[in-house]
Amino acid sequence: MKYLDEFSNPELARRLLERIRSATSRRWAIMEVCGGQTHSIIRHGIDQLLPDRIEMIHGPGCPVCVTPLEVIDKALEIAAQPGVIFCSFGDMLRVPGSHKDLFRIKSEGGDVRVVYSPLDALQVAKANPDRQVVFFGIGFETTAPANAMTVYQAKRLGIPNFSLLVSHVLVPPAIAAIMESPDCRVQAFLAAGHVCTVMGTGEYPPLAEKYRVPMVVTGFEPLDILEGIRRTVEQLEAGRHEVENAYPRAVAAEGNPAAKAMLEDVFEVTDRAWRGIGVIPRSGWRLSDEYREYDAEHRFRVGDLHTAESSVCRSGEVLQGLIKPHECSAFGTLCTPRNPLGATMVSSEGACAAYYLYRRLDLPAEVAHA
Numbered sequence: 001m002k003y004l005d006e007f008s009n010p011e012l013a014r015r016l017l018e019r020i021r022s023a024t025s026r027r028w029a030i031m032e033v034c035g036g037q038t039h040s041i042i043r044h045g046i047d048q049l050l051p052d053r054i055e056m057i058h059g060p061g062c063p064v065c066v067t068p069l070e071v072i073d074k075a076l077e078i079a080a081q082p083g084v085i086f087c088s089f090g091d092m093l094r095v096p097g098s099h100k101d102l103f104r105i106k107s108e109g110g111d112v113r114v115v116y117s118p119l120d121a122l123q124v125a126k127a128n129p130d131r132q133v134v135f136f137g138i139g140f141e142t143t144a145p146a147n148a149m150t151v152y153q154a155k156r157l158g159i160p161n162f163s164l165l166v167s168h169v170l171v172p173p174a175i176a177a178i179m180e181s182p183d184c185r186v187q188a189f190l191a192a193g194h195v196c197t198v199m200g201t202g203e204y205p206p207l208a209e210k211y212r213v214p215m216v217v218t219g220f221e222p223l224d225i226l227e228g229i230r231r232t233v234e235q236l237e238a239g240r241h242e243v244e245n246a247y248p249r250a251v252a253a254e255g256n257p258a259a260k261a262m263l264e265d266v267f268e269v270t271d272r273a274w275r276g277i278g279v280i281p282r283s284g285w286r287l288s289d290e291y292r293e294y295d296a297e298h299r300f301r302v303g304d305l306h307t308a309e310s311s312v313c314r315s316g317e318v319l320q321g322l323i324k325p326h327e328c329s330a331f332g333t334l335c336t337p338r339n340p341l342g343a344t345m346v347s348s349e350g351a352c353a354a355y356y357l358y359r360r361l362d363l364p365a366e367v368a369h370a
Contacts, residue, residue, distance in 0.1 A: 007221030016226040017049055023233050027053045029185045030232055031178070031321055033171060034192035035062030035349025036220050042354040044222045046229075054233065057185065057321035060174055060274065061192050063139035064091050064347035065319060068273040069309055071167045072097040074302040075136055078165065079105045079112050081300065085128060087121035088136040090114045095343045098307050118150035118164075125154070125162035134296045138167045142194045144285060145259035148266035151287065151294045163296035166286055169272050171195050172203045173283035179211040183322055188214040188232045190225070193247040198263075200255025204243045212241045219247040266291050275343060276309060276316020315342035318351050325355040332356060 032038055038058045041047050047056045060066050076097045079086035086102070093102040093112065106112040111131075115121050118135045125133035137147040147164060154162040171192060178184055191204060196217045208215045214235035218228030228246045235242060245251055263285070272284025287295045297303045309316070313335065314328040325331050325344070335341040337356060344350035 007219070007223040009223065012223055013226060016223065016230055020054070020226070020230050020233055021051050023230070023237055024051045024053050025237060027055070028187055028233060028236050029055045029057055030188045030190065030229060031057040031059045031186040032190040032218070032225070033059040033061040033175070034190075034194070034220070035065065035347065035351065036194075037061070037190060037192070037218065037225060038351050039349060039354045040220050040222065040225060042351075042358045046222060046225055050229065054229070058318065058324070058351040059178070059189075059321055060277065060319040061140065061171065061195075062319075062344065062347050062349040062351070063143065063169070064095060065315065065343040065350045066169055066274045066277070067092075067095070067138050067167050067343065068275040069098065070273065070305055070307045071138075071165070072101075073307050074297060074305050075165055076100060076102065076105055077302050077305065078134055078296060078300045079110045080108070081132075083131055085111045085113060085124055085131050085133045086136070087113050087115045087118075087124060087133060089116075089138075091347055092136055092138065094340065094346050096340055096346075118147050119153070122150050122154055122159065122162055125159050126157075129161060131161060132299075133162050134300075135162070135164050136167075137164045140169060140171055140192070140195055141198045141263075142192075144168045144267065145198060145256070145262055148262045151266050151291050152262065154294055155291060160293075163294050163299050164287065165296040166267075167272075168267070168285040169274060169280075170269075170283050170285070172207060173280050174274070175207055176211075177277070177280045177283070178320060179207075179213065181320065183320075186213070186321060188236055189216070190218040190228045190232065191215050191243075193217055193219045193224070193251055196245075196247070196251040196255065198256050198259050200260075201243055201245060201251065201253050202255075208241050208243050214241050215243045217243070217245045217247050217251055219250065274319070276313075276319050310341055313341035315344040315352065318344050325352040328352075 121135035204215050216228045216231045267285035268288040270286045273279045317323045340346045344352040
């Protein structure tokens with residue numbers, strides 16, 4: 001409760017907004033990388049309170065949203081097999097694959113279960129030694145340590161019927177890919193605080209220097225975000241491009257050494273496909289050779305499954321910050337949270353879901369007035 005009150009103080013917010021207005025003399029485009037930050041910005045109307053010269057661009061930092069369609073289809077194929085218990089966090093169950101989602105697999109008789117931790121899935125495997133138990137391991141550096149620990153524990157305890165379907169992606173290569181896009185308009189970044197609690201800030205100075213963009217590590221409460229924007233604007237106005245930590249109560253420069261050691265042991269860096277964006281070199285993790293036997297993709301022989309993204313859904317452009325969600329013609333019409341075309345409308349961190357929930361006036365006129 002302390003932080004909910006302390007970092008949502010209206011008077012302090014007004015002071016920060018005034019400092020941002022006073023510092024802003026030019027137009028600036030700032031990307032918040034994290035989907036949690038996007039929801040906070042839209043929910044609290046922060047982008048509408050900022051000076052008109054500051055544009056917030058929503059980045060690809062929603063783990064559900066960037067999980068590619070082919071990985072969803074691999075999950076669906078595994079979950080539909082007899083003798084499999086497929087475990088996942090709840091927000092993945094409604095993400096559409098090519099033809100169905102995990103809820104449909106469950107309704108058709110598949111044993112699909114919502115768990116709250118990968119270690120819960122490991123307990124399911126221990127309790128069901130005659131079944132294959134798979135956990136859907138998605139996300140950025142934030143969720144990866146828990147998944148790595150679970151695989152480590154499965155090996156240490158000798159639980160052979162557990163495996164992990166891995167779709168972990170890394171933030172720094174995505175930032176590089178965004179900056180190297182010919183359509184990029186991003187001039188600065190609010191870096192995701194929870195990623196940096198694990199990995200620290202050491203990977204960001206080379207990116208800030210190479211692309212000459214400020215990067216400010218930022219939290220998720222309204223004052224966190226406003227302070228991050230203030231620091232970013234002051235850097236932009238001064239022509240600086242440095243990494244600043246505006247989230248010191250949670251982030252240390254070195255990150256979490258124990259978590260990083262576990263990641264280094266269990267995973268290895270690999271190329272990864274991002275939904276709607278494509279393959280980004282060395283932008284993800286897979287299980288290392290020592291733990292490959294726990295890789296569900298290999299165990300169930302679905303590694304060669306490839307699919308095509310929807311031609312109607314423009315979530316890839318949303319994830320790259322090229323368009324705002326309501327600029328997609330399907331937004332709020334063909335694509336809604338009840339009948340989503342893409343993951344950005346499903347996830348609790350998706351930009352499309354945030355616009356739908358908090359900005360109904362941005363719907364097409366015939367929908368907004370229905």
